[in-house]
Amino acid sequence: MSEQIALRPAGEDELPILDKLVNDPEVAGEFAWFGWNDLRMWQTRWENGLISSEAGVLLVVRGQEPAGLVSWRRRPCTPAAYFWEIGVAILPGARGQGIGTQAQRLLARYLFAHTTAHRIEANTEVGNIGEQRALEKAGFTREGVRRGVGWRDGAWRDGVMYSLLRTDPRV
Numbered sequence: 739m740s741e742q743i744a745l746r747p748a749g750e751d752e753l754p755i756l757d758k759l760v761n762d763p764e765v766a767g768e769f770a771w772f773g774w775n776d777l778r779m780w781q782t783r784w785e786n787g788l789i790s791s792e793a794g795v796l797l798v799v800r801g802q803e804p805a806g807l808v809s810w811r812r813r814p815c816t817p818a819a820y821f822w823e824i825g826v827a828i829l830p831g832a833r834g835q836g837i838g839t840q841a842q843r844l845l846a847r848y849l850f851a852h853t854t855a856h857r858i859e860a861n862t863e864v865g866n867i868g869e870q871r872a873l874e875k876a877g878f879t880r881e882g883v884r885r886g887v888g889w890r891d892g893a894w895r896d897g898v899m900y901s902l903l904r905t906d907p908r909v
Contacts, residue, residue, distance in 0.1 A: 741801040743840040745808060745848065748788060748797040753780040755804050756795065759827040769866040770827055772890055798828065798841040805832035808845045813859070821857035822849050826869075839872040843909070846876065846902050856904045863888060864896040873900045877909040 748756060757780050758765040766772075776782075788795045793811040797804055806828035812820050824845055828838045846858050860878055862869040874880065878900035887897040 743805070743837055743844065744799050745796040745841065745844050746799060748795065748807070750784055752797060752804060753784055755797075755829075756780045756807055759807055759829070765830060766827070767830065767833075769863050769869070769890075796845070798826070798832075798837060800832060800837060805829055805837050806841065808841050810845065810849060810858075812855075815857070820855060821859055822853070822855050823859045823861070824849075825860070826872075834868065836872075836875075838869065839875040842872060842878075843876040847908075850904050858902045860900045860902075861887070861897050862900075863890070864898055870898060870900075875909070876902075877906060878902045879906070 757777075760766060760770070760779070761774055761777060763771045783795070791812070793809070795807055795809045798806040798808055806826065809825045809827075810822045813823050814820050824842065826838050826842055826845075828841070842860065849855060849858060858878075860873050861884070862873070864883060870880070879902070881899045881901055884897045884899055886894040888895045
């Protein structure tokens with residue numbers, strides 16, 4: 739990867755890129771196309787702020803060019819603690835180049851540096867081997883298979899859960 743991968747807030751003019759990553763079946767790809775959903779989602783979220791104490795979205799850029807997005811949302815695990823659940827979506831032309839791995843690694847570093855959470859979770863479909871490899875290269879540990887956890891393309895799908903703890907060695 740010759741150009742630097744970075745995360746940054748998206749500008750309003752970049753909302754169409756975010757929209758394509760969730761509402762265009764060709765761009766979303768096999769494992770992230772769940773049917774058309776809230777066609778004003780990004781505009782509404784933009785008006786309310788793409789980053790809050792509960793969730794956020796950052797643009798993944800290679801050099802100056804958008805390459806995808808990363809997202810996170812807060813999940814309670816006890817009355818006194820929470821963890822982050824993260825996701826990534828990479829544009830088709832940027833897939834298979836290690837960008838998703840680096841983006842998830844950068845997001846984990848960001849969340850551990852700026853929040854008190856001890857755990858980050860990521861989930862993917864059993865058949866999404868590329869994302870499983872990306873998570874493992876980013877330092878996440880495979881915890882197990884969750885049977886019938888996700889509905890996509892007319893069928894229930896098994897998922898794989900990964901985690902990264904604040905105390906895990908960094909890669």
